[in-house]
Amino acid sequence: MQDVDAGGCGTPVPGAHPRPDGRDRYTISEVVSLSGLSAHTLRWYERIGLLGEVERSHTGQRRFTNRDLDWLSLVGKLRLTGMPVAEMVRYAELVREGDHTVGERLEFLVAAREDVRGRIAELQGALEVLECKVSAHAAAVAESH
Amino acid sequence: MQDVDAGGCGTPVPGAHPRPDGRDRYTISEVVSLSGLSAHTLRWYERIGLLGEVERSHTGQRRFTNRDLDWLSLVGKLRLTGMPVAEMVRYAELVREGDHTVGERLEFLVAAREDVRGRIAELQGALEVLECKVSAHAAAVAESH
DNA sequence: TACGGAGCTCGAGTGCACTCCAAGCAAGGG
DNA sequence: CCCTTGCTTGGAGTGCACTCGAGCTCCGTA
Numbered sequence: 001m002q003d004v005d006a007g008g009c010g011t012p013v014p015g016a017h018p019r020p021d022g023r024d025r026y027t028i029s030e031v032v033s034l035s036g037l038s039a040h041t042l043r044w045y046e047r048i049g050l051l052g053e054v055e056r057s058h059t060g061q062r063r064f065t066n067r068d069l070d071w072l073s074l075v076g077k078l079r080l081t082g083m084p085v086a087e088m089v090r091y092a093e094l095v096r097e098g099d100h101t102v103g104e105r106l107e108f109l110v111a112a113r114e115d116v117r118g119r120i121a122e123l124q125g126a127l128e129v130l131e132c133k134v135s136a137h138a139a140a141v142a143e144s145h
Numbered sequence: 146m147q148d149v150d151a152g153g154c155g156t157p158v159p160g161a162h163p164r165p166d167g168r169d170r171y172t173i174s175e176v177v178s179l180s181g182l183s184a185h186t187l188r189w190y191e192r193i194g195l196l197g198e199v200e201r202s203h204t205g206q207r208r209f210t211n212r213d214l215d216w217l218s219l220v221g222k223l224r225l226t227g228m229p230v231a232e233m234v235r236y237a238e239l240v241r242e243g244d245h246t247v248g249e250r251l252e253f254l255v256a257a258r259e260d261v262r263g264r265i266a267e268l269q270g271a272l273e274v275l276e277c278k279v280s281a282h283a284a285a286v287a288e289s290h
Numbered sequence: 291t292a293c294g295g296a297g298c299t300c301g302a303g304t305g306c307a308c309t310c311c312a313a314g315c316a317a318g319g320g
Numbered sequence: 321c322c323c324t325t326g327c328t329t330g331g332a333g334t335g336c337a338c339t340c341g342a343g344c345t346c347c348g349t350a
Contacts (some may be wrong), residue, residue, distance in 0.1 A: 009273075106285075106286055108282055118205040127261045127265070130222070137254055
């Protein structure tokens with residue numbers, strides 16, 4: 001089965017470090033450079049349940065998988081939208097609960113999408129104001145030769 | 146002289162309480178319902194210099210002016226963009242310093258504008274991912290008849 | 291065998307933006 | 321005169337999302 005939450009929608013971001021393919025086990029420091037998050041933050045994400053049990057090496061060190069990386073990329077997107085971490089944790093729990101939560105997850109995603117649309121509209125309002133202020137100040141600067 | 150920072154760019158927001166015109170002195174509770182900010186927050190804004198000395202009644206109560214309301218509306222826009230309060234305070238200081246800071250203010254506004262544009266782009270990236278996830282989950286829900 | 295470097299856990303600390311509290315004053319109504 | 325309502329102050333508290341520190345283990349190289 002193809003989990004509907006893993007991969008499939010990630011933009012292979014131009015700015016970010018590319019993921020070396022053919023591998024599926026990454027140390028925490030590799031994930032730090034791949035994700036841009038700090039090691040502390042990654043461990044914290046796991047503690048609060050935003051990341052689900054990460055696999056371990058025989059000595060107890062974390063070994064992140066490509067699936068973890070996909071999940072982190074989604075989390076990054078949601079974080080950009082300003083979604084509180086607690087909500088993302090709730091979503092992570094739904095994913096862990098299995099396929100029968102897919103309807104609830106759909107609701108969550110739709111709500112998040114509407115939220116983002118609203119936020120974009122807000123920002124566009126702010127942008128208009130800023131553009132107006134910029135013109136006014138540029139004119140004032142020009143006027144004072 | 147027409148201060149380039151007062152009014153002129155405010156969208157008369159459809160959702161917000163309209164400002165009763167013909168008046169220029171508002172109590173703190175009037176500003177609470179006009180701005181949506183709490184009284185605590187308004188006093189705190191004044192304390193940290195985000196609002197400049199607010200006029201007082203003979204008994205020491207604050208009397209906000211239309212100019213204060215205009216400023217608060219700009220602050221609200223900037224807050225929506227995620228700008229830290231400290232930066233807005235810096236801008237407020239530039240405004241208080243007078244006309245000779247108009248160039249610096251222009252720089253500030255241009256930077257803020259670029260910031261907002263970048264943030265909109267980020268959100269649009271997140272929106273795409275969300276739309277993709279929504280389709281995938283909608284399909285999964287439909288498939289499970 | 292010694293050492294540097296990466297990783298581990300648990301718990302405490304930080305910075306931001308509020309948010310609340312206690313104690314007190316002023317005006318108006320009963 | 322008392323009570324309520326609305327406002328004042330300074331300072332303490334809250335919630336969020338990290339962020340850091342102490343003290344430990346484990347591994348590879350000299």
